[in-house]
Amino acid sequence: MKLEKTDGALLLVIGIWTIAIWTNFGRNLVKTAKDPEQTRPKPYYVAHAVLVVVDVLLGGLLIKLGVQRLLTRG
Numbered sequence: 620m621k622l623e624k625t626d627g628a629l630l631l632v633i634g635i636w637t638i639a640i641w642t643n644f645g646r647n648l649v650k651t652a653k654d655p656e657q658t659r660p661k662p663y664y665v666a667h668a669v670l671v672v673v674d675v676l677l678g679g680l681l682i683k684l685g686v687q688r689l690l691t692r693g
Contacts, residue, residue, distance in 0.1 A: 623688075624688065624689060626688060627684070627685045627686070627687070627688025627689040627691075628685065628689060629685070630681045630682070630684050630685030630688065631681070631682055631685030631686060631689065632685075633678075633681050633685075634678045634679065634680070634681030634682035634683075634684075634685055635678070635682060636678075637674055637675070637677065637678030637681065638675055638678035638679065638682070641670075641671050641674040641675050641678065642671075642675060644667075644671060645668070645671040645675075648664065648667050648668065648671065652664050
């Protein structure tokens with residue numbers, strides 16, 4: 620599969636969007652975890668924290684691939 624420069628731009632945008640959305644979700648997750656009125660079980664927070672970490676890493680990978688594609692000639 621050959622990637623074009625436009626594919627690199629798309630990967631870059633999707634990576635940035637993914638990181639923005641999941642970091643915002645992570646901040647909100649921390650806020651609700653600190654709220655004494657919240658009665659969610661601990662596994663809820665652990666599972667969602669894992670999702671945030673994995674998706675932010677994937678977003679970083681997409682950004683890296685997008686930048687590499689944009690900087691390559693051809």
